[in-house]
Amino acid sequence: MPDYRQFLLADTAEGLTEAEILNCHVKPGDEVTVNQIVVEVETAKAAVELPIPWAGRVTEVLVEPGQTVEVGAPILTVDVDPTGATPGAGDTSTNGSANGSEPAEEEMKPLVGYGAKAAIARRRPRRTAGEPRPVSIPAQAPPPEPAPVRGGYVPLAKPPVRKLAKELGVDLAALAADGRVITREDVERAASASVAPSAPSVRPEPTPAGARERRVPIRGVRKATAQAMVQSAFTAPHVTEFLTVDVTPMMELRERLKKHPDFAGVKLTPLAFAAKAVCLAAKRTPDVNASWDEEAGEIVYKDYVHLGIAAATPRGLVVPKIRDADAMSLPELAAALERLTATAREGRTPPADMLGGTITITNVGVFGVDTGTPIINPGEAAILAFGAIRDMPWVVDGQLAVRKVLQLALSFDHRLVDGQQGSRFLADVGALLADPALAITY
Missing domain, CATH: 3.30.559.10 (Chloramphenicol acetyltransferase-like domain)
Incomplete structure (x- = not known):
């Protein structure tokens, strides 16, 4: 039976309250081993690589690059029993009760380095025959917008870029038919071009100062x-x-x-x-x-x-x-x-x-x-x-x-x-x- 555990953002330095996700090195379906580096974050001090304290299969990635995450927030969900092995009737380990029917909790401790803070391991209830498999959607992020399709082509872009394109009314499929990954700059450039007058009948106003500025979050x-x-x-x-x-x-x-x-x-x-x-x-x-x-x-x-x-x-x-x-x-x-x-x-x-x-x-x-x-x-x-x-x-x-x-x-x-x-x-x-x-x- 699957045994799902969440890998949390730990306090990697004294007084840390949040960190920015730089890179996530795994994706759903990947197998991970004990102490494998799974994510890289930037704290108020430096970039830090985080190892995972368990082995298993990644079922969910709950963060994305550029996202700021608070300490204690979940980063990954890992099935540490991907083979589906079920404890025997006399098994009283912390992964399940004696009869295997009640969920049990286990205080998880980091094994090395900056491993995650104590996390709770919970076993999901057994599904009955014919019962549909539940779909887990991260609570902190809405389902991603479906990628626009034109002639069978699906444009490549990260979720924040897709969100920006939707807000600015930019058609992603029209930006990169060559298959490259669309960036935020591509979207902003396309949005600026779409609002520029093609043949002004009067002298255009000076370019606003904001169009020549670049804003970066303070973090x-x-x-x-x-x-x-x-x-x-x-x-x-x-x-x-x-x-x-x-x-x-x-x-x-x-x-x-x-x-x-x-x-x-x-x-x-x-x-x-x-x-x-x-x-x-x-x-x-x-x-x-x-x-x-x-x-x-x-x-x-x-x-x-x-x-x-x-x-x-x-x-x-x-x-x-x-x-x-x-x-x-x-x-x-x-x-x-x-x-x-x-x-x-x-x-x-x-x-x-x-x-x-x-x-x-x-x-x-x-x-x-x-x-x-x-x-x-x-x-x-x-x-x-x-x-x-x-x-x-x-x-x-x-x-x-x-x-x-x-x-x-x-x-x-x-x-x-x-x-x-x-x-x-x-x-x-x-x-x-x-x-x-x-x-x-x-």
Whole structure:
């Protein structure tokens, strides 16, 4: 007898309330195995692949790409007993009662990773002979509109596109007779063409501004970033200080270290030196690595550095963390930075890797920018902007010379960090970049 279970959207990150469906990798009739990736969602943190904790056959797909789904909502229905095997009379397992006639419930627990939250397994009643098979229609979506047919051709388009075409009065069958999938842009273009006058008798009005605009829903990473930055800007009193540094010795050391066996196969970037300098300087000024607990009325000082690295990705700004960065050597930091940035650009950073940071670096120099006034991440006390390294005139021993120069900017929370402490931390970071040999004195 079939045993149907619903795969629910689980809370894949702390405080998650909803997620957008990016891809569904299965369709009704597909066989699935335990831990198989069945759907990909975008949360407020990153894209996440969800494995299913059971094996069986998919009977329903209740979501579609682009749809926003709340935590706890069903995504798939799976028959975990597609062979129709029925428990024996003495079977008292959680999939059925002793006599097999009463539906039973089973608390389903995720097996791995971000598996679904607890779901209820229910056995559907046995159908009597001649009884029609019930047809299950998802409650949250109406039945899809029948595809328009012209000369036996059925146009290909996703349900949201069909809905838009119906609202705008566009005939889908007239758009893509070559068999390609019709997009939202195709429908909007056809709708605009249908209302445009073919032979105006008077001078046409200027094109409305809205016709040259594109509207995108605020959601996912962009929505979370906006909320966090507004919260930070209007909660923490920001102070920003700037420092220009001659980093010629650091760049010369970098060239020597790139040939060292410890750095074989590792991409040693100036950002790795900045990460090491921040970790060392934070030990001398622990206030920049603290957090303000408003509810408890306490300042929390941390004896570890979970270093955040702000990274621009196709989905927006994310800040993954290097855990216990202060315990890492320079080669280890360089390797961790390389892995972190590659994963972030692919949009595959696990949500857990973006929680619990203590201080952040934002590398604006990769965009050719000298510096800026960065906004502190909520829950942290400071953020350092690392600017572009440029050849600039600099006075060395009373003589003008061309040197490698960069600008640093430190924003800090004035509730936690006084001007003296912020200035000392920024000066320490600058000194370590200007003369890396100072690191042995820290």
